[in-house]
Amino acid sequence: xxxxxxxxxxxxxxxxxxxxxxxxxxxxxxxxxxxxxxxxxxxxxxxxxxxxxxxxxxxxxxxxxxxxxxxxxxxxxxxxxxxxxxxxxxxxxxxxxxxxxxxxxxxxxxxxxxxxxxxxxxxxxxxxxxxxxxxxxxxxxxxxxxxxxxxxxxxxxxxxxxxxxxxxxxxxxxxxxxxxxxxxxxxxxxxxxxxxxxxxxxxxxxxxxxxxxxxxxxxxxxxxxxxxxxxxxxxxxxxxxxxxxxxxxxxxxxxxxxxxxxxxxxxxxxxxxxxxxxxxxxxxxxxxxxxxxxxxxxxxxxxxxxxxxxxxxxxxxxxxxxxxxxxxxxxxxxxxxxxxxxxxxxxxxxxxxxxxxxxxxxxxxxxxxxxxxxxxxxxxxxxxxxxxxxxxxxxxxxxxxxxxxxxxxxxxxxxxxxxxxxxxxxxxxxxxxxxxxxxxxxxxxxxxxxxxxxxxxxxxxxxxxxxxxxxxxxxxxxxxxxxxxxxxxxxxxxxxxxxxxxxxxxxxxxxxxxxxxxxxxxxxxxxxxxxxxxxxxxxxxxxxxxxxxxxxxxxxxxxxxxxxxxxxxxxxxxxxxxxxxxxxxxxxxxxxxxxxxxxxxxxxxxxxxxxxxxxxxxxxxxxxxxxxxxxxxxxxxxxxx
Numbered sequence: 001x002x003x004x005x006x007x008x009x010x011x012x013x014x015x016x017x018x019x020x021x022x023x024x025x026x027x028x029x030x031x032x033x034x035x036x037x038x039x040x041x042x043x044x045x046x047x048x049x050x051x052x053x054x055x056x057x058x059x060x061x062x063x064x065x066x067x068x069x070x071x072x073x074x075x076x077x078x079x080x081x082x083x084x085x086x087x088x089x090x091x092x093x094x095x096x097x098x099x100x101x102x103x104x105x106x107x108x109x110x111x112x113x114x115x116x117x118x119x120x121x122x123x124x125x126x127x128x129x130x131x132x133x134x135x136x137x138x139x140x141x142x143x144x145x146x147x148x149x150x151x152x153x154x155x156x157x158x159x160x161x162x163x164x165x166x167x168x169x170x171x172x173x174x175x176x177x178x179x180x181x182x183x184x185x186x187x188x189x190x191x192x193x194x195x196x197x198x199x200x201x202x203x204x205x206x207x208x209x210x211x212x213x214x215x216x217x218x219x220x221x222x223x224x225x226x227x228x229x230x231x232x233x234x235x236x237x238x239x240x241x242x243x244x245x246x247x248x249x250x251x252x253x254x255x256x257x258x259x260x261x262x263x264x265x266x267x268x269x270x271x272x273x274x275x276x277x278x279x280x281x282x283x284x285x286x287x288x289x290x291x292x293x294x295x296x297x298x299x300x301x302x303x304x305x306x307x308x309x310x311x312x313x314x315x316x317x318x319x320x321x322x323x324x325x326x327x328x329x330x331x332x333x334x335x336x337x338x339x340x341x342x343x344x345x346x347x348x349x350x351x352x353x354x355x356x357x358x359x360x361x362x363x364x365x366x367x368x369x370x371x372x373x374x375x376x377x378x379x380x381x382x383x384x385x386x387x388x389x390x391x392x393x394x395x396x397x398x399x400x401x402x403x404x405x406x407x408x409x410x411x412x413x414x415x416x417x418x419x420x421x422x423x424x425x426x427x428x429x430x431x432x433x434x435x436x437x438x439x440x441x442x443x444x445x446x447x448x449x450x451x452x453x454x455x456x457x458x459x460x461x462x463x464x465x466x467x468x469x470x471x472x473x474x475x476x477x478x479x480x481x482x483x484x485x486x487x488x489x490x491x492x493x494x495x496x497x498x499x500x501x502x503x504x505x506x507x508x509x510x511x512x513x514x515x516x517x518x519x520x521x522x523x524x525x526x527x528x529x530x531x532x533x534x535x536x537x538x539x540x541x542x543x544x545x546x547x548x549x550x551x552x553x554x555x556x557x558x559x560x561x562x563x564x565x566x567x568x569x570x571x572x573x574x575x576x577x578x579x580x581x582x583x584x585x586x587x588x589x590x591x592x593x594x595x596x597x598x599x600x601x602x603x604x605x606x607x608x609x610x611x612x613x614x615x616x617x618x619x620x621x622x623x624x625x626x627x628x629x630x631x632x633x634x635x636x637x638x639x640x641x
Contacts, residue, residue, distance in 0.1 A: 041606045056111075057629075057638045063114045064107075073105070075641065076616035078632040079147075080139045083184050084118070085109050085630065085639065086147075086616060088135060100129040104137070104149065106182050111637060119182040123149055124175045125213035125459050133175065134622060138227045139614040141524075143234040144181060145207065146250070150225060151175040170220045176239070178212040178250055180204070180463075189480065202463040206437040206480040207252045210468070214458040218242040221516045221589040231613045233524040235263055236564070239456065240517055243492070245531065246455045247564055249485040255477050264487045265430045265567050428567035429488040434481045435460045438469040455488040489562050491517060494569055495533060498558050502571040505539060510551045512537040516589050518596040520559070521603060527564035530572065532557055532599075534592040536585065539577060553580045555588055609634070 060075065075087040085107045092098045102123040107115035133151035140146075153173050182204075183190055189205030197203035216239070223240035230238040239246045249263040431454050439462070460468045460482060471477055495515060499506050516534040523529075535558060538551040559572035580588060620627050630639040 056636055057640050058111060060630075060639050060641050063639070065114070074618055074621060075627075075630060075639070076135075076137055076618065077630045078109070078637075079106075079181070080614040081144055081184075082632050082635050082637070083109060084182070085115060086137055088123075088137075088618070090132065100132060102129070102133070102135070102151070104177075104179065119463075121179055121211060121463055122465060123177045123179075123213075124151065124215070125177070125211070125461060125465060127175055127213075127215055129153070129173075129175065132622075135618045136225065136227065137616045138231055140231050140234045141611040141613060145252070146178055146180050148231065148237060149177045149179065150227075152225075171217050172219075172222050174216050174218060174239075176214050176237075178237075180208050180210050183208045204463065206482055209437065209463050210252070210435075210482055211461050211463065211465075212250055212458055212484065213461070214248075214456050216241050216456055221514070221585070223516075224518060224593065226519055227613050227615050228607075229519040229522050232522040233527070233564075238519065238522070238529065240519070241456070243490070244455060245489045245491070245517065245529070245562070247485075247487045247529075248456065249483075251483050252480055253483060254480050262432070262485070264485045264564050265428070266565055425566075425568050427490060427493050429455060429490075430486070430567065431455075432483060432485045434471040434475075434477065434483050435468040436471060436477060436479070436481050437462065439466040455486050458484065460484065487564060487567055489567075489569060491515060491533065494560055495535065495558065498560065498571050498574065503558075503574045505542075505577055508539040508542065508577070510538040510540065513553075514585060516592060518593065520596065520600060529562045529564065530559065531562065532559050532596055534589065534596075536580070536588065537577075554578060555580050555592070557592070 072089050073087040078085055087105045089103050090100050092100045104121055104123055106119040108118050131153040136150045138148050190208055193203040193205055219242045235251050236247055236249045247264055499509050512535050514536040518532045520532050521530040535556050537554055539554050540551050554577040556575040556577050558574055560569050561572050562569045627641055
């Protein structure tokens with residue numbers, strides 16, 4: 001019903017104005033409340049200002065030439081520093097046998113002028129990529145010297161080549177490139193390179209001119225990509241290969257760098273902890289499988305679980321020679337014992353090998369007490385079989401052997417002091433390689449990967465894709481050099497040891513069939529990584545279930561903390577067994593990952609507005625749409641697409 005008089009109409013209009021003002025007041029109040037929350041969380045929500053004023057919005061078409069857009073550039077977003085905008089292109093031939101080639105571009109951004117291209121590199125170093133990739137470009141929280149690009153195939157193409165290459169749908173290829181950021185201002189080393197190579201835009205120092213490429217395959221259930229955790233520690237990336245967790249550190253140093261600190265696996269931080277039975281830290285005091293088999297073959301009295309009653313100290317191996325002098329001395333000493341034992345037994349054949357294939361001669365009666373005296377040969381052999389050097393205990397603290405012609409105090413083993421040596425777990429796999437900015441020939445590049453300790457093979461190149469020179473272990477470097485470190489944790493080893501030592505249901509356990517690993521937290525200050533291992537396994541029912549003699553399928557989870565300083569893992573918790581009834585593996589893993597997300601959300605602490613992992617992705621492209629804008633939220637600037 002319309003108002004019948006001017007006064008009514010005025011009142012009505014006044015009421016509308018009042019409600020409008022009230023609405024604006026409510027919005028202002030809402031903004032104030034949001035700003036108050038910023039003081040608590042320390043982070044400005046991007047939802048606070050859904051639209052920015054036109055003066056801080058720039059149209060992409062106005063700052064990029066038309067021919068770049070026609071060339072298929074996909075713009076991803078701003079770098080963390082706000083100086084660059086990143087884009088990429090992917091190209092392939094028209095036939096079914098063409099591979100995809102990816103290039104990444106840096107554009108210098110200025111709100112008042114057009115974008116200026118400052119760097120172009122080819123990603124993934126000549127890999128034969130047969131499908132379009134999901135790409136994610138990330139930056140570390142505080143390390144602005146490089147970006148890392150993750151790519152994995154989508155398995156969505158239907159070409160002939162795709163069908164030929166993808167014989168197994170349970171595998172997925174992962175491609176990674178780590179690329180140095182271009183310098184905003186030329187450093188002295190870059191200026192020297194520019195003078196030495198006039199006219200070459202790619203003439204940069206090692207700090208600003210390296211690339212590292214690697215590729216590996218993952219299997220079902222495909223590991224989730226978690227950049228907020230995998231890149232939480234500066235200069236380190238955690239890579240889940242489905243079989244192992246590999247911590248890879250990339251850093252550039254100079255020969256006169258007095259502050260050099262090894263990023264991963266610093267042995268000086270290891271402490272000698274007491275070895276306790278029933279914990280996985282007692283791994284080094286147990287008899288290896290090869291020894292157990294040898295004992296059984298030779299009808300020896302050494303039995304698993306009883307042969308090694310004392311913890312054996314394992315000294316660190318010599319990185320340069322892979323065999324420490326102390327171990328060599330120990331093996332030579334044991335070989336001498338075998339020779340003497342052979343003489344004591346007459347013509348009985350005795351092997352003199354000093355490795356895992358040693359003949360088990362632990363029967364002191366067969367060897368003769370007179371020949372061995374007060375030496376405990378059992379412990380001496382066990383310590384050497386473990387690659388360790390340990391003081392052999394004696395039956396009496398002052399007795400010595402006369403027949404051997406040598407007392408324990410005079411032996412080379414007894415003179416080796418172990419008290420100051422940290423114990424090194426046998427499952428630690430650590431490598432460190434150094435590179436310099438000198439192109440190497442193809443034969444040298446192939447020799448890089450002869451070391452079987454390298455978990456993920458990689459290639460280090462300059463900006464033009466030429467392989468850099470690998471330095472020998474003891475070579476002295478002048479100037480800059482790139483260090484690549486890898487520290488590996490084997491999942492199946494961890495699973496077996498945690499179940500054997502820490503699971504209450506270990507006696508019911510038969511075997512595990514599948515597992516899925518999710519990173520729950522990373523603490524960059526303490527270098528601790530918390531992982532959750534979801535496990536599908538076969539186990540016998542509990543003794544309470546009568547009449548159940550066949551094993552059943554169960555699901556459980558194991559939480560483990562891994563120390564990047566020492567390489568040692570510890571068990572955090574072991575879950576109960578939950579029977580899997582009529583569920584597919586897909587539903588089991590989906591439920592497991594949802595529980596991991598719920599757990600992470602409970603632990604979640606708001607990120608600092610400065611220390612966060614910057615992440616740019618082409619996910620919108622694979623969904624068949626485009627981003628509306630590229631936002632630099634720290635500087636309140638948008639590029640409208």
